[in-house]
Amino acid sequence: MEKRGVRKGASFPISPSSILPALPFLLIFGFFFLFPISRLIYVSFMSNENTFTLGNFQTAFEKPYNSGFVNSIKLGLLSAAITAIPGAVAAYFIETRGSSRLKRTISSMNGVLANTGGVPLAFMFTSALGIQGFLTQALKAVGIDLYANSFSLGTFTGLLIVYLYFQLPLMIIVFSPAISSLRREWVEAATNLGANNLQYWLRIGIPLLLPSFLASFLLLFASGFSAYATANALTVGNVPLTPLQIGGLLDGNVSAAQLNLGKALGVVMIVISACAVIPYLLIQRRVARWQTR
Amino acid sequence: MSKxxxxxxxxxxxxxxxxALDNFDLEVKVGELVALLGPSGCGKTTALRVVAGLERQDSGAVKLGGRDITNLPAHLRNMGMVFQAYSLFPNLSVEENVAFGLQMRKVNKRDRQKKAGELLELVxxxxQHKRFPHQLSGGQQQRVALARALAFEPEILLLDEPLSALDAQVRSNLxxxxxxxxxxxxxTALFVTHDQEEAMAISDRVGVMSHGKxxxxxxxxxxxxxxxxxxxAGFVGVMNYIPGYQNGKSVSILGSDFKVKNSSGHQGATSALVRPESITVVAKENSSNAVVVTRSFLGASSRILCKTLDGTLIQALVPSEESSELIPGxxxxxxxxxxxxxVS
Amino acid sequence: MKLGKLNLPLIITLLLFGAFVVIPMGSAFEYSIRRGLEGGYGLQNYLWAVREEDFSYYLIRSTWLSAVTVLITLVILVPTLTWIHLSNSKLRELIDGLSLLPLVIPVVAFAVGAQISFPEFIQSSVMELPFLYFILALPYAYRALDIGLKAIPLKTLSEAARSAGASWLRAIVIVILPVIRSAVTATIALTFALSIGEFTMTVLLHWDTFPTWVTYVAQDNLLGAIAISMIALLVPFVLISLVALLTPEKEIKESN
Structure with a gap:
């Protein structure tokens, strides 16, 4: 590693062939990230007696944990599916029609909404959509009685609604770069070559945006699938979701016959999340080819 | 092709x-290559974009012969445009890029592939027809863009600084x-550039623009x-501005009198505009009126920069074999x- | 900016998006200023929250934890990235890839891993949090700095500083940091925002910070918790919008 680490003539300190400058990063990253993740994977294959077993994974796919996965995947998919197109359209108009100041304001607001949501978001909705909440009352005034059908934010539907609130801003954030990478030259060249608006979109615009759209969808799925804070604040164990089940096992709430079940659930989550995030990263990298040129 | x-x-x-454009008039004749030359912001690109229909003028008309195309939308104008750079569609192969205009004109697949092939051969x-734009060099990309703009036999070829993003060598070849x-x-072609050498090298006529005119x-x-x-005069080629004294139709510079070409009848101090090749420099110890500052060897000729006694810098172009004594000092x-x- | 029919879609988008953001937020705000049984409106929930001793305690705690995270991020990433860019090392691809890895791992799973891996002396110190936050913010912080460093002639700058007699440390601090200051600012903002709002990792490792404290408050005083949540959402919202609005518009050269 060290020998091929650096090309000849590199002019950074100490000895040019050393990886010393990257060492603090590698050590901290290794210790605080790679180590716990590897250990998690290792322990997930351990029985209570510290022998190798697949039993944890077996249990992970049985009741009630299997429905946790199903619900979490459904929540991730639905919240992504509902927000992807509106988010993409909003991103399109903001990026193409907005002033740079507007773009900056919206992108930082989205940053707040998408990242620091969590618990405050849950309480915000609790008050807005509670029985006495303003939104509930307003909806009732126009003839929609949320509570007629025993609605509660602590249900799958309730969570889905709240999730939209951070998924939509996330979609706008993730998809905007793709929009801004559409060059004006391409529309103009297409027009000049005789394409009308529709033909431009069908032959050039949509094919160019599609990979980024799919990538954004995958990232949204991963975000909805693994979200913990909001669900934890809104539900009381009535909606089985994998992150909550893992949290419960971690707190020792369940007198589990298998001490390492939570680790196996975590590993399965990593695998599912990786199935979405890795293609996302690969597509982003591919798309960067024409985004930077 | 265009009539x-x-x-x-x-x-x-x-x-x-x-x-950007101020009562701008221009006529480009059939088969002619006209360059619009000017500093950035002079309106040359706007003029081109108005022709292409990509920009809508506030007033005035665009005509092809007797046909008024002022209100014709850009995609129906049948003009091939080559942009500065990066205008190739990144999701289409080179061949598909070149055939795009034909496809929009509902030409069948076989014919447009054939035509694209011909054009690619020409450039x-x-x-490389199966490659994608990002796999090509900048020069190659512009060749493809040129082929694409010509493939559907446009009425007019529009070139918007097509060489400005390229290296010097590639630029002069292309x-x-x-x-x-x-x-x-x-x-028939309209070519926009800020590079006077480029404009002078390949155009039938050059229009120099400034402030939209x-x-x-x-x-x-x-x-x-x-x-x-x-x-x-200042924009095209190198020009010396030599201070002199104008007396109606003649001007006195460096101790001699010359006829004023653009006679304004002005009386008093002025600057005379003289090309470097209209200046001779001879080494003379005794009756000298200037000192050589630098000598740049350019091949057949050398550029001599002199400083006159009153401090004016003058550039001269001298055959190299006559310039060996013209060393600094x-x-x-x-x-x-x-x-x-x-005179100015 | 052209107005008129061109911008109608933008206006509609902004109205819809604005409604989406403002309706629940405004309605929650309305709820939080209600005056219990006697009716009418008042700020008593907010006053209660701000007067609560724990409010400032946890706010200060979260703030310094986030500040430490920012510090760790800068101290580790700036030299590492500078070196990567300068040396053209083959390690670059590896480190680029590693920096994205935290995106792949759900925080819940990461928290479980952290809980079963770190030795006692680390788990018993709240200082483990900044390092974990650093990992969580890494994909964003790394990219922000990477873009900033890509945009400058780093090699020339550092060689100029070095040949003028600056040590590497001085070269980085005096020459490189100021040149990439907008990327550094973005990194600081990103890292700080993520750290101060982090909930999942913190609560699963049984630490108390401002965001987790709110959930405890909610058990006794829901209205108070709602008021705190409104503060937690609105304050950064308003601050960031103000900063974005007040920063002068630079990209006028966009138009041709």
Whole structure:
């Protein structure tokens, strides 16, 4: 590693062939990230007696944990599916029609909404959509009685609604770069070559945006699938979701016959999340080819 | 291919407070290559975009022969445009890019592949037809863009600084190639550039623009030798500004009198405009009126920069074999070898 | 900016998006200023929250934890990235890839891993949090700095500083940091925002910070918790919008 680490003539300190400058990063990253993740994977294959077993994974796919996965995947998919197109359209108009100041304001607001949501978001909705909440009352005034059908934010539907609130801003954030990478030259060249608006979109615009759209969808799925804070604040164990089940096992709430079940659930989550995030990263990298040129 | 003259009639276009085009007139004749030359912001690109229909003028008309195309939408104008750079569709192969215009015109697949092949052959890229734009060099990309713009046999070929993003070597090769293609296909072309050398090298006529107006339009030769205005003179080629004293129709510079070409009858201090090749420099210890500052060897000729006694810097172009003594510090006599001069 | 029919879609988008953001937020705000049984409106929930001793305690705690995270991020990433860019090392691809890895791992799973891996002396110190936050913010912080460094002639700058007699440390601090200051600012903002709002990792490792404290408050005083949540959402919202609005518009050259 060290020998091929650096090309000849590199002019950074100490000895040019050393990886010393990257060492603090590698050590901290290794210790605080790679180590716990590897250990998690290792322990997930351990029985209570510290022998190798697949039993944890077996249990992970049985009741009630299997429905946790199903619900979490459904929540991730639905919240992504509902927000992807509106988010993409909003991103399109903001990026193409907005002033740079507007773009900056919206992108930082989205940053707040998408990242620091969590618990405050849950309480915000609790008050807005509670029985006495303003939104509930307003909806009732126009003839929609949320509570007629025993609605509660602590249900799958309730969570889905709240999730939209951070998924939509996330979609706008993730998809905007793709929009801004559409060059004006391409529309103009297409027009000049005789394409009308529709033909431009069908032959050039949509094919160019599609990979980024799919990538954004995958990232949204991963975000909805693994979200913990909001669900934890809104539900009381009535909606089985994998992150909550893992949290419960971690707190020792369940007198589990298998001490390492939570680790196996975590590993399965990593695998599912990786199935979405890795293609996302690969597509982003591919798309960067024409985004930077 | 194209059968009609392109005519722009008193086009005006403003962007906010800026007059990009101010009552702009231009006529490009069939088969002609006309360059619009000017500093950035002079409105040359706007003029081109108005022709393409990508920009809508505030007033004035665009005509093809007798046909008024002012209100024709851009995608129906049948004009092929080559952009500055990166205008190839990144999701389409080279061949698909070139065939795009034909596809929009509902040409069947076989015919458009054949035509794309021909065009790619013309620009020397027929072996690259399956590649994608990002796999090509900048020069190759512009060749493809040129082929794409010509593939559907446009009425007019529009070139918007197509060489400005390229390296010097590639740039001069490609500009010859553009000219060769334009001549052999007989396409009428309008070429926008800020590089005077480029414009002078390949155009039939060059229009020099400033502040949204055409200062002068003429063949490269007459533009160089008979610039109509000081702006044109300064923008095209290298020009010396030598202080002198004007006395009506003559001007006295460096101790000699010359006829004033653009006589204004002005009386008093002025600057005379003299090309470097109209200046002779001879080494002379005794009756010198200047000192050599630098000598740059350019091959057949050398550029000598002299400083006169009153401090004016003058550039001269001297045959190299006559310039061996003109080393920095040498005392020289500077003379003007023209009969008539422009004054500012 | 052109107005008129061109911008109608933008206006509609902004109205819809604005409604989406403002309706629940405004309605929650309305709820939080209600005056219990006697009716009418008042700020008593907010006053209660701000007067609560724990409010400032946890706010200060979260703030310094986030500040430490920012510090760790800068101290580790700036030299590492500078070196990567300068040396053209083959390690670059590896480190680029590693920096994205935290995106792949759900925080819940990461928290479980952290809980079963770190030795006692680390788990018993709240200082483990900044390092974990650093990992969580890494994909964003790394990219922000990477873009900033890509945009400057780093090699020339550092060689100029070095040949003028600066040590590497001085070269980085005096020359490189100021040149990439907008990327550094973005990194600081990103890292700080993520750290101060982090909930999942913190609560699963049984630490108390401002965001987790709110959930405890909610058990006794829901209205108070709602008021705190409104503060937690609105304050950064308003601050960031103000900063974005007040920063002068630079990209005028966009138009041709």
């Amino acid at each position: 009609e003259n392109l005519i722009l009639q008193s086009i005006s276009k403003r962007f906010g407070a800026v007059h 020397g890229l027929n072996t 500009r010859e190639e553009i000219r060769r293609l334009q001549l052999s296909l007989g396409t 055409l200062e002068q339009i003429a063949s490269p030769d007459s533009l160089y030798n008979n610039p109509a205005t000081e702006f044109v 040498a005392k020289v006599q500077v003379k003007i070898s023209a009969n008539e001069v422009l």
